[in-house]
Amino acid sequence: MGGDLRGGDRLPSTRQLARQWKVALATATKALAVLRHEGLIEARARSATTVAVIAKPPSRRQVHEAPASQQHLSQRKIVGAAIEIADKEGLAALSMRSVAARLGVATMSTYRFVKSKESLVLMMADAAYGELPPSQKSDGDWRTQIDAEARTLWTLYRKHPWLTHINSLTRPLLLPNLMAHAEAVLAALDRCGLTQAISLHLHVLLYSYVHGVAIHIEREAHAEATTGLSEEAWMETQSVPLSRLMASGAYPTFTALITSFGDGYDLRLDDFFEFGLTTLLDGFAVTIERSKQR
Amino acid sequence: MGGDLRGGDRLPSTRQLARQWKVALATATKALAVLRHEGLIEARARSATTVAVIAKPPSRRQVHEAPASQQHLSQRKIVGAAIEIADKEGLAALSMRSVAARLGVATMSTYRFVKSKESLVLMMADAAYGELPPSQKSDGDWRTQIDAEARTLWTLYRKHPWLTHINSLTRPLLLPNLMAHAEAVLAALDRCGLTQAISLHLHVLLYSYVHGVAIHIEREAHAEATTGLSEEAWMETQSVPLSRLMASGAYPTFTALITSFGDGYDLRLDDFFEFGLTTLLDGFAVTIERSKQR
DNA sequence: CATGCTTTGTGTACATCGTACATGGATAAA
DNA sequence: TTTATCCATGTACGATGTACACAAAGCATG
Numbered sequence: 001m002g003g004d005l006r007g008g009d010r011l012p013s014t015r016q017l018a019r020q021w022k023v024a025l026a027t028a029t030k031a032l033a034v035l036r037h038e039g040l041i042e043a044r045a046r047s048a049t050t051v052a053v054i055a056k057p058p059s060r061r062q063v064h065e066a067p068a069s070q071q072h073l074s075q076r077k078i079v080g081a082a083i084e085i086a087d088k089e090g091l092a093a094l095s096m097r098s099v100a101a102r103l104g105v106a107t108m109s110t111y112r113f114v115k116s117k118e119s120l121v122l123m124m125a126d127a128a129y130g131e132l133p134p135s136q137k138s139d140g141d142w143r144t145q146i147d148a149e150a151r152t153l154w155t156l157y158r159k160h161p162w163l164t165h166i167n168s169l170t171r172p173l174l175l176p177n178l179m180a181h182a183e184a185v186l187a188a189l190d191r192c193g194l195t196q197a198i199s200l201h202l203h204v205l206l207y208s209y210v211h212g213v214a215i216h217i218e219r220e221a222h223a224e225a226t227t228g229l230s231e232e233a234w235m236e237t238q239s240v241p242l243s244r245l246m247a248s249g250a251y252p253t254f255t256a257l258i259t260s261f262g263d264g265y266d267l268r269l270d271d272f273f274e275f276g277l278t279t280l281l282d283g284f285a286v287t288i289e290r291s292k293q294r
Numbered sequence: 295m296g297g298d299l300r301g302g303d304r305l306p307s308t309r310q311l312a313r314q315w316k317v318a319l320a321t322a323t324k325a326l327a328v329l330r331h332e333g334l335i336e337a338r339a340r341s342a343t344t345v346a347v348i349a350k351p352p353s354r355r356q357v358h359e360a361p362a363s364q365q366h367l368s369q370r371k372i373v374g375a376a377i378e379i380a381d382k383e384g385l386a387a388l389s390m391r392s393v394a395a396r397l398g399v400a401t402m403s404t405y406r407f408v409k410s411k412e413s414l415v416l417m418m419a420d421a422a423y424g425e426l427p428p429s430q431k432s433d434g435d436w437r438t439q440i441d442a443e444a445r446t447l448w449t450l451y452r453k454h455p456w457l458t459h460i461n462s463l464t465r466p467l468l469l470p471n472l473m474a475h476a477e478a479v480l481a482a483l484d485r486c487g488l489t490q491a492i493s494l495h496l497h498v499l500l501y502s503y504v505h506g507v508a509i510h511i512e513r514e515a516h517a518e519a520t521t522g523l524s525e526e527a528w529m530e531t532q533s534v535p536l537s538r539l540m541a542s543g544a545y546p547t548f549t550a551l552i553t554s555f556g557d558g559y560d561l562r563l564d565d566f567f568e569f570g571l572t573t574l575l576d577g578f579a580v581t582i583e584r585s586k587q588r
Numbered sequence: 589c590a591t592g593c594t595t596t597g598t599g600t601a602c603a604t605c606g607t608a609c610a611t612g613g614a615t616a617a618a
Numbered sequence: 619t620t621t622a623t624c625c626a627t628g629t630a631c632g633a634t635g636t637a638c639a640c641a642a643a644g645c646a647t648g
Contacts, residue, residue: 168510168513168514168517169507169510169513169514169561169563169566170510170513170514170517170525170561170563171513171514171517171525171528174532174535174536174539176539176544179539179544179545179548180544180545182545182548183544183545183546183547183548186547186548186551187546187547190547196550196551196554196555197555199551200551201566201569201570202573204561204566205566205569205570205573208506208507208510208570209503209506211506212502212503212505212506212507212509213463213502213506215506215509216462216463216464216502219462219463219464219465220462220463220464220465223462223464223465231464231465234465238468241468242468245468245470245473250470250473250474250477251473251474251476251477252477252481253477253480253481253484254473254476254477254480256490257480257490257493257494260490261490261491267463267464267498269463269464272463272495272498272499275492275495275499276495276499276502279496279499279574279577279578279580279581280573280574280577281577282576282577282580282581283573283574283575283576283577283578283580284573284577285580286573286576286577286579286580287573287576
């Protein structure tokens with residue numbers, strides 16, 4: 001009877017309760033109703049981490065207006081829950097079951113609003129790219145504009161690292177918000193008198209750079225989660241094979257470089273991103289100059 | 295009796311045969327031995343796609359020397375089979391079961407030589423990077439040397455696209471062959487009078503670039519495999535939403551750019567890689583020049 | 589009010605995965 | 619011959635995405 005659920009737990013569905021405690025379905029339903037009236041549990045739709053039960057609809061429907069559009073589950077909620085999971089635990093941990101559980105709903109219920117997991121991920125991407133702030137349409141030089149765009153994209157990837165799993169250069173996503181980013185970059189390049197083809201290539205190159213570095217955000221997190229080691233701790237475990245490699249004498253430059261850093265190699269992604277962006281845009285500048293000279 | 299196996303099929307293990315045909319294990323063993331003597335099937339160890347049976351060891355042991363090290367299964371063979379699968383069908387299609395099947399062996403047998411799938415993948419990476427040709431130690435200018443290194447890496451990724459799944463910038467793999475690549479790049483940069491930190495960053499940047507573009511090799515293949523559409527065909531399916539987006543008027547530069555290409559956007563990865571590499575190395579040059587001037 | 593239809597939510601089941609564990613067969617040792 | 623050791627394998631478990639059928643409830647029509 002007196003269960004052992006802790007403070008902020010989700011409650012399973014009525015059916016799960018009934019099965020777990022081997023009682024009839026009606027019994028479980030009534031029990032939940034009683035608890036709800038007592039205020040011990042709450043039917044909160046928005047957040048699933050707090051005490052939240054998707055209430056039996058009947059009582060609510062009597063209060064609100066009739067139309068069946070008043071549903072407690074929706075595509076938007078599913079996408080939102082999925083994004084939360086992917087943000088926190090990575091795309092690998094995202095399963096239809098976990099999404100459903102977070103919403104306090106049966107697994108298959110999600111399929112009423114989502115065609116497949118693949119389409120869910122696509123909708124997640126759409127939603128996430130939707131968070132891109134509208135780009136400032138300054139008429140300044142191309143570099144500040146493009147620099148800003150790259151940083152905006154980087155910030156987004158920082159927030160949603162799983163986004164890097166989704167798109168392909170050869171089959172780009174036609175998401176409005178991502179298009180807006182492309183438009184901004186292309187517009188900035190357009191004023192530099194480049195070939196159309198070069199403009200496009202530069203844009204893809206910029207995108208590819210941000211994307212390529214952002215990939216390692218999730219890998220870093222994943223490595224830390226699975227090994228349970230922070231990066232410093234991990235580096236220590238590698239010090240033995242590392243020093244063996246260095247002692248082999250086959251890699252003199254590398255050895256000299258590593259030893260010159262007292263505390264080992266510690267790449268901070270954000271700093272590296274800055275450095276790489278600068279270097280890459282230097283390359284852009286060369287290409288643009290060259291193009292102007294002919 | 296007369297089965298329906300086609301020309302180059304693998305044969306299942308003795309045990310699988312026995313179960314399938316409901317005969318005693320000894321019977322199956324003898325049957326295979328007969329077939330082998332008749333030359334109808336061959337115990338070929340190297341290639342599993344042709345008619346290949348991992349021969350029952352007994353007869354071979356009598357021929358060769360005694361020690362138990364003479365085994366028909368080995369870590370090298372497992373890694374090789376796994377690489378073949380990953381090359382052909384992608385890392386996602388690589389399962390312990392598929393590796394075992396390709397070798398005509400029970401699934402769990404592989405675990406005698408491989409601790410886990412994760413470690414298998416690491417060994418695959420080691421083997422694949424082992425294919426990197428030793429870098430030419432020319433004392434020419436940094437650019438030709440680094441350019442060559444990048445292309446070598448690209449070629450490798452073309453051959454083994456799954457490699458891009460494996461490593462993390464923040465936790466680099468300490469594989470000898472990959473270290474040799476790093477050494478070559480660093481050595482080339484070393485002659486340019488750069489800070490150690492900048493040298494390292496440039497090296498990582500180069501690696502990250504090649505890696506970041508190579509990622510899309512597999513994505514391209516995967517997309518083609520799952521949708522069954524070549525890139526041109528896929529582009530046609532996108533033409534409707536594309537033209538709708540273009541007609542919205544929100545993306546003028548983009549629209550102008552696309553319409554200027556008659557036959558649509560068709561990014562060829564290899565060409566793009568070339569272009570990006572040039573641009574990136576232009577950036578390197580700027581950094582190096584700047585560093586020399588002070 | 590009764591009866592059937594439609595919508596909505598759910599449970600069950602299947603094929604796939606990695607892999608822990610125990611077993612079965614063969615070889616080596618006594 | 620008996621015993622012990624080791625290699626190879628089958629079984630089983632808990633995950634996954636999702637097809638399918640069923641149950642409950644709302645609604646329309648008689």
